[in-house]
Amino acid sequence: MHDRRSLTEHRIERVLNERLKPAVHRRVGDLTVQAWHVDGGQGEPVAPSEAFAASYEPFAVGDQWGPAWGTTWFHVTGNAPAPDPAGPLEIVFDLGWADHSPGFQAEGLVYRPDGTTIKGLNPRNVWIPVPPGKAVDLYVEAAANPLILEIDPFRPTKLGEKTTAGDRPLYRLARAEVCVRDTQVWELVADIEVLDGLMRSLPEQDGWRMELQLGLDHALDVIDLQDVPGTAAAAREVLAPLLARTASQGAHKISAVGHAHIDSAWLWPVRETVRKVARTVSNVTNLLDTDDSLLFAMSSAQQYEWIERERPEVFARLVEHVKSGRFVPTGGMWVESDTNMVGGEAMARQFVMGQGYFREKFGITCSEVWLPDSFGYSAGLPQIVKQAGLTHFLTQKISWNQKNVFPHHTFQWEGIDGTRVFTHFPPVDTYNSDLSGRELAHAATNFRDKGAASYSLAPFGWGDGGGGPTREMLQRAARTQDLEGSAQVTVEAPSAFFAKAEADYPDAPVWAGELYLELHRGTYTSQAKTKAGNRRSEHLLREAELWAATAAVRGLADYPAEDLKRLWKVVLLQQFHDILPGSSIAWVHREAAENYAAVEAELEELIADRLALLAGDGDQPVTFNATPFDGAVPALSGAVAARGGDPVRVEETADGIVLDNGVVTVTIDRAGIVTGLLDQATRRDVVPAGERANLLQLHQDFPNMWDAWDIDEFYRNTVRDLTEIDDLRVDLADNGAAAVTVRRTFGDSSVVQTMVLQPGARQLDCSVDVDWHERETVLKAAVPIDVHAKEAAFETQFGHLVRPTHTNTSWDAARFEVCAHRFVHVAERDFGAAVVNSATYGHDVTRHESPDGGTYSTVRLSLLRAPRFPDPETDQGRHARSYAIVVAPDVSAAVEAGYRINLPARQVTGSPVEPLVRIGGEGTAAVEAVKLAEDGSGDVIVRIYEPLGARTRVTVEPGFEHTGARQVNLLEDDVEADGLTVEDGRITLSLRPFQLVTVRLSR
Structure with missing residues (x-):
């Protein structure tokens, strides 16, 4: 039997849904609709001018339209009646939506015949304003985006690629009439x-x-x-x-920020995002024109540039509202990128490009990072944020943690170098709030810093696929501004919230280290080609800038600033948090692969050209080394691989193969698996007794949800070691190296493993060439290391993060799959090893009891996955991966090996070339970037960081005439010197652990 409370609630729901809401719009006039289906409805978007000149056919309510990803233009004509005292006249135009998921299905943009836009259409925004007593003449560009999320529970779909989506119409025009909004x-x-x-x-x-x-x-x-x-x-x-x-004095205070989280690609391609942004901005500017209470914040300079280029009329309206202070650029980044996998310099460029765009177009330098939906936040980020001119950080995603509830909503976040940034997680637990009573109440009760603090932020507006705030949301905000029992809602800018929150909570607690998301761990591995393309592009850009800057300073060629900027933008876009993580539809990753191939081809041509100019006409072999070691920017000592050395000795035994280069001895059994890697200097074997390294392992990988995103811990419950062998071969190279090649088949796949020992090297180079056709399976490479350690070092931006490898607490146990960049290092006091890689991000490190006492650690690289949603063909096909097992007593050897595997030396014929800049002195520092200044002055920018986690003192030695050196931030603004001194022309840097410094050398 229902109590009175339940009866009241049910009564309200039924009256609202069946009587009141249908009575809001009353039909007062009919419309004539015609349609033009672009290339039969399956064509790519066209310019409005082309659409206006097309031949339209009669179309009626109830008619079908829209094959997946197609475009239909509707021409809507008629006459609006005289004014009605009950309210304004509006067209209700329903494209045939499901009553949910705005931003994930069909959408429209309404144009006047002169090409100007009015507003967007989506399931929560079905109306078009019309003046009374006037003729109606409008065009609607309708996008038939498929509702992929209806596929439940995330089953494979062919709708994610236009070529496989089919030509079946997905929608019916449901309503087209002139109404009075009562x-x-x-x-x-x-x-x-x-x-x-x-x-x-x-x-x-x-x-x-x-x-x-x-x-x-x-x-x-x-x-x-x-x-x-x-x-x-x-x-x-x-x-x-x-x-x-009115509300009580102690009511929780919510800063409501109008917002539309628009994924730059996800369940739609990038080209559709351009239109999504246009529709959303049209909606927002229409609402800004008609409701003075709205303030709207939008991140991602890339999305502004799209509008500027593709929809200049929409951009012009945006600019006017930016000038008035009600349309607020925020975030300071090119896109809302992933932060786990993005390299240090690329992470810096996200802010350099984003802040640069906002400064150029609007004269604004953003102060708040806006990353509500990225899949965890690296410990290297706070320093980058501060050096890019930002002071505050906002995210939402950590509320998705599976196991551990994050203890704060407002706090100081401390990065690996000690930099702190004031950070807020909105307790409303969504970045798409509608300001409903339920959400406001949840924000107030959920706020974990209550008592000590009073303010939180709520981003409101339909998002993911866009749409933005609605007038109904503003109605709720107005009614809850000061209402008994409710949080007090004020619509204001992010900067206003952070000013209040920081003043209200001066002693906010400190959280040190990464903001690890206990979810979506599979994103470190899914779509392996996208990840390989990112890593390769980051390092090619480093090389291109270094050699182009060197050639420009030497007067050999102009610096290709615009070309490099254009290529950086392509790479930065692919780092968006649903592209680089591998969680988008097939269309997105196909285009990413094409983009990376084009970037690589152009950069390789640029690099080859500049190397030829630098080497000149000589006939000597010249080695160009873009790492920070023994080359253009030497920084570290203790090379991983000695230069030269005797040829590797090969011995075949009954048990296998022994490779010896006088530095290490490698033993490989008859199954082609490493059983020993003996460091002859210490007589320590990297591989524990009885264990095998470079062992490929397969696990069933079928997470409970979010296929491309997640890898759940129970995947470890079943494992298959790949020990069967088809062929094993030993080869000797002309340079004295020895290679062992192993062929294996498993399931529907095959792999060629190659292990190479170079003369004088203290590492074993490994590679796999996989023809991958498994499904819902993860492929890992295991490297057991005979050290007793409770933690491991994982490279992140401008340094490394130390994580426990034990599972003492639930927080430790939750990190069963983690991200690293170029290396993972485990060590005892005087001995250790690193596993370095050229394209892998997902890792796990576990501790195991040794039979003879103590423990050893196993480092595993996650090489490939095979999830089936949203791309049912994820990772199918050929993949090549390189990694190395390095004898590394300390982390400096890991740093160096990580650089070398990603930046192999290049050889040309010519004359010796002096480095553009050297790092000298007794200390250790790494040069991450050498380029010319963004302002076109020709000054040289050198980005340097301390990579080992130790205080150091080094000198910067330019190889060219310069008139001065000064410290700047990432935006190349002058800053107060922090570690940089210049005395008698000698440039010295005193660096704290992991400190990042940018030096500007004037010419």
């Missing part, structure tokens, strides 16, 4: 929704809750369900005293 009914709906949401959020025996219930019941009694427009005003009078009750 103001009193519309406002009554908002009154009831706000008070009903508040009532449901209060305790059952709360007195104010009971008053609300009685008042709502009375208001429903007043409504004549057969004459809703005629009785709406009377019902509102009943509710007015309830809405007039």
